Amino acid sequence: DGGITQSPKYLFRKEGQNVTLSCEQNLNHDAMYWYRQDPGQGLRLIYYSQIVNDFQKGDIAEGYSVSREKKESFPLTVTSAQKNPTAFYLCASKIGGGLAGTTGELFFGEGSRLTVL
Amino acid sequence: AQTVTQSQPEMSVQEAETVTLSCTYDTSESDYYLFWYKQPPSRQMILVIRQEAYKQQNATENRFSVNFQKAAKSFSLKISDSQLGDAAMYFCAYRSPLYGNKLVFGAGTILRVKS
Numbered sequence: 001d002g003g004i005t006q007s008p009k010y011l012f013r014k015e016g017q018n019v020t021l022s023c024e025q026n027l028n029h030d031a032m033y034w035y036r037q038d039p040g041q042g043l044r045l046i047y048y049s050q051i052v053n054d055f056q057k058g059d060i061a062e063g064y065s066v067s068r069e070k071k072e073s074f075p076l077t078v079t080s081a082q083k084n085p086t087a088f089y090l091c092a093s094k095i096g097g098g099l100a101g102t103t104g105e106l107f108f109g110e111g112s113r114l115t116v117l
Numbered sequence: 118a119q120t121v122t123q124s125q126p127e128m129s130v131q132e133a134e135t136v137t138l139s140c141t142y143d144t145s146e147s148d149y150y151l152f153w154y155k156q157p158p159s160r161q162m163i164l165v166i167r168q169e170a171y172k173q174q175n176a177t178e179n180r181f182s183v184n185f186q187k188a189a190k191s192f193s194l195k196i197s198d199s200q201l202g203d204a205a206m207y208f209c210a211y212r213s214p215l216y217g218n219k220l221v222f223g224a225g226t227i228l229r230v231k232s
Contacts, residue, residue, distance in 0.1 A: 106162075111161075
């Protein structure tokens with residue numbers, strides 16, 4: 001079945017460690033997104049990528065890094081520079097990565113819960 | 118920058134009754150899209166309904182409908198004949214055709230359905 005797979009579902013990290021969250025999609029979508037969800041704040045955009053080998057910072061990119069070497073993969077690294085990384089992270093994808101408006105729906109993965117010990 | 122405001126942190130509705138969730142947004146653009154997403158306890162985000170700003174007709178999907186007031190920048194969601202499975206967090210979201218089509222979300226409204 002087509003969809004978005006995020007792993008791991010739960011991750012614990014010690015302070016000072018970098019961790020990488022995986023996001024893989026087999027929908028042949030051009031655009032991919034990473035959102036962070038905190039209680040009472042909705043979803044905030046960390047990074048997004050419209051095509052392979054290209055990505056842009058979202059609203060809260062500090063302390064995070066991404067890569068887009070393959071169309072189907074968009075991993076997110078939470079670095080030690082991120083001061084408050086405990087959160088729920090959602091990856092999403094959409095067909096049509098260009099700047100022109102589309103009605104393409106955003107598909108979400110099931111999320112990854114990161115806890116810093 | 119666009120902002121989305123959901124002024125109701127929590128709402129309750131009796132099963133089979135109707136409930137309306139509020140959403141307002143701020144933008145200077147004339148062409149954009151609006152969405153309502155549902156997030157049940159499983160945390161999977163599910164698209165409920167979408168509205169294109171250039172369409173005057175309000176979108177409808179079965180028991181879900183919207184009241185889109187472009188001049189007032191208001192986009193409320195009406196759920197008719199509420200069911201227990203409707204209990205979830207609901208997010209209103211705005212998407213501009215610019216800036217990579219990224220979505221801007223409101224803070225969410227928790228909907229509780231009483232049997």
